[in-house]
Amino acid sequence: MRAEEVKCPAVWIGGVEKSYGRVTALSGLDLAIFPGETVALLGPNGAGKSTTIDLLLGLSRPDAGEVRVLGEAPAEMVAAGRVGGMLQTGQLIRHLRVRELVSMVASLYPRPRPVDEVLELTATASIAGRDTTKLSGGQTQRVRLALGLVGDPDLLVLDEPTAALDVEGRRELWAVLRAVSSSGTTVLFATHYLEEADEHADRVVLLAAGRVVADGTPNEVRGVVGGRRIRANLPGVDSDELAGLAGVAAVERRGDAVVLSCTGSDAALRLLLARYPTACDIEVTAARLEEAFVELTGAGAGAAGDPGARR
Amino acid sequence: MTNSSTYLRYEALRTARNWPFLVLSLAFPLILLLVVGGSHRHTHLDGISFPLYYMVGMASWGAMGAVVATGARISAERQGGWTRQLRLTPLSVRSYLTAKVVTGYLVALLGLAVIYLAGAGLGVHLPATGWLLMTGLILVGLVPFALAGVALGHLLRPEVLGPAIGGLTSLLALAGGAWGPLLTGSLAGIAKALPSYWLVQASVAGLDRRVWGVEGWGVMAAWTLVLVPVAVAAYRRDTARV
Ligand SMILES: Nc1ncnc2c1ncn2[C@@H]1O[C@H](COP(=O)(O)OP(=O)(O)O)[C@@H](O)[C@H]1O
Ligand SMILES: [Mg+2]
Numbered sequence: 001m002r003a004e005e006v007k008c009p010a011v012w013i014g015g016v017e018k019s020y021g022r023v024t025a026l027s028g029l030d031l032a033i034f035p036g037e038t039v040a041l042l043g044p045n046g047a048g049k050s051t052t053i054d055l056l057l058g059l060s061r062p063d064a065g066e067v068r069v070l071g072e073a074p075a076e077m078v079a080a081g082r083v084g085g086m087l088q089t090g091q092l093i094r095h096l097r098v099r100e101l102v103s104m105v106a107s108l109y110p111r112p113r114p115v116d117e118v119l120e121l122t123a124t125a126s127i128a129g130r131d132t133t134k135l136s137g138g139q140t141q142r143v144r145l146a147l148g149l150v151g152d153p154d155l156l157v158l159d160e161p162t163a164a165l166d167v168e169g170r171r172e173l174w175a176v177l178r179a180v181s182s183s184g185t186t187v188l189f190a191t192h193y194l195e196e197a198d199e200h201a202d203r204v205v206l207l208a209a210g211r212v213v214a215d216g217t218p219n220e221v222r223g224v225v226g227g228r229r230i231r232a233n234l235p236g237v238d239s240d241e242l243a244g245l246a247g248v249a250a251v252e253r254r255g256d257a258v259v260l261s262c263t264g265s266d267a268a269l270r271l272l273l274a275r276y277p278t279a280c281d282i283e284v285t286a287a288r289l290e291e292a293f294v295e296l297t298g299a300g301a302g303a304a305g306d307p308g309a310r311r
Numbered sequence: 312m313t314n315s316s317t318y319l320r321y322e323a324l325r326t327a328r329n330w331p332f333l334v335l336s337l338a339f340p341l342i343l344l345l346v347v348g349g350s351h352r353h354t355h356l357d358g359i360s361f362p363l364y365y366m367v368g369m370a371s372w373g374a375m376g377a378v379v380a381t382g383a384r385i386s387a388e389r390q391g392g393w394t395r396q397l398r399l400t401p402l403s404v405r406s407y408l409t410a411k412v413v414t415g416y417l418v419a420l421l422g423l424a425v426i427y428l429a430g431a432g433l434g435v436h437l438p439a440t441g442w443l444l445m446t447g448l449i450l451v452g453l454v455p456f457a458l459a460g461v462a463l464g465h466l467l468r469p470e471v472l473g474p475a476i477g478g479l480t481s482l483l484a485l486a487g488g489a490w491g492p493l494l495t496g497s498l499a500g501i502a503k504a505l506p507s508y509w510l511v512q513a514s515v516a517g518l519d520r521r522v523w524g525v526e527g528w529g530v531m532a533a534w535t536l537v538l539v540p541v542a543v544a545a546y547r548r549d550t551a552r553v
Binding site: 050054057058059060078079080081083084085087089090091092093094095096100101103104105107108109110144147148151 | 315317318321324325326328329388391392393395396398399400401402403550551552
């Protein structure tokens with residue numbers, strides 16, 4: 001955290017370790033999120049996104065390290081109704097209509113939002129009288145979102161809210177979430193879609209193998225994972241030198257070959273050829289997200305862009 | 312601070328709308344009473360009319376089954392991820408447990424009413440004090456069963472819970488004397504340590520107006536004291552993804 005930051009972070013995770021038996025889910029996770037931010041927690045399956053979210057929502061405790069939500073222990077802030085959440089999986093309970101379910105959950109909070117307002121906001125007013133078991137996937141997700149919002153939280157945490165939704169369902173859900181975040185609520189959402197992080201977050205935290213491997217604006221992170229990769233045979237050149245080339249975000253050496261993850265591959269390639277005429281066997285490929293994750297974790301987090309790049 | 316009576320009201324509404332659950336919770340003691348009690352309508356055992364004798368057993372067994380079955384509803388809810396969703400709200404452990412226990416009691420009360428009506432239809436006569444004493448004591452005696460139901464619901468998956476509840480309530484009913492004569496010899500001593508024995512005795516108080524003695528209150532209090540923390544802990548630790 002920077003010294004001039006005076007606001008209490010909405011989320012503060014420091015040196016968190018978490019294992020399930022022999023599986024390490026989080027290893028040295030650090031993350032600070034500030035009020036008003038909309039942050040995507042981007043990572044492939046198994047990266048530790050849900051584990052992180054469980055910690056933030058007080059559903060589990062770290063083996064080591066510290067987790068603070070709005071400056072306090074997560075369970076306390078949940079009990080105070082200041083955190084809203086939508087978990088990765090979960091059905092709605094039966095034998096209630098949508099409005100009844102939202103009202104029931106609203107009654108559990110000290111200062112709930114008016115139920116009608118929440119139904120309006122989540123575009124569920126038209127299905128308010130419907131049985132909770134008779135909804136489409138998109139409708140169910142919006143009702144689940146309404147349950148997370150009805151307590152009027154300062155922080156909203158969502159675990160892959162659009163997974164298993166069709167295009168239309170996604171569009172509708174994001175429209176709601178945009179309205180929520182523009183009203184000043186801090187939003188953290190997990191996703192494994194780069195496009196989703198890119199489009200809907202103002203900051204992307206890239207998680208792989210239980211730690212943060214990149215953190216910055218969508219553009220910066222796209223440079224690390226979504227740009228192109230240049231691979232070239234270039235023995236004896238220092239990685240740090242290559243990392244200094246314009247357009248290069250990260251460098252990995254594999255024997256004689258180097259792999260440059262690029263934000264601007266054209267510029268990087270021109271410079272590479274101009275400065276290192278011996279470079280040969282050059283390939284330029286689009287880095288796919290999954291590959292990029294493997295690269296980032298396989299190569300160690302050190303090469304993965306500039307973690308200090310947040311505004 | 313939060314309005315737990317609204318939560319309770321919706322839980323009760325959900326229970327009332329779950330008619331297959333209600334019907335199946337009430338059906339078996341009722342059928343047994345009508346069939347067995349009905350076919351021995353004019354028989355007497357130890358000077359007690361057989362339908363009365365049998366109604367007392369079915370009342371305690373039915374009420375026990377109704378509150379323990381709360382566990383089945385809990386287990387289904389947690390399987391669907393609802394329990395974790397609920398934990399993201401400020402709902403307190405106390406309000407949660409209260410709602411689950413109270414809805415179990417509502418089903419049990421409905422069951423008792425149905426059994427009493429069927430008994431009356433079979434010619435059972437009791438003074439008003441008999442009905443009231445029996446009902447009051449049964450409600451007290453259900454506490455350990457309601458707690459056990461909640462605990463089982465949080466500890467076992469639905470497909471495991473079915474046989475567990477079925478087996479457990481049958482065994483307890485049998486050992487407690489709900490289905491027929493009490494066990495004898497050394498087994499009788501064990502039976503007296505079971506809450507089901509005293510639950511059946513609670514029903515029997517309807518006939519002989521004999522309230523539990525120290526032993527009965529002691530056994531029930533002991534089971535309650537053990538099961539409250541068990542139910543609380545079972546709910547508290549039930550935070551993992553399922
Ligand atoms: N209950 C569990 N038992 C054992 N391993 C688990 C459990 N939950 C998660 N894991 C493991 O922890 C790692 C992180 O999982 P998770 O946080 O669910 O990742 P994500 O949400 O990013 O897909 C994975 O390797 C996963 O297999
Ligand atoms: Mg996940």
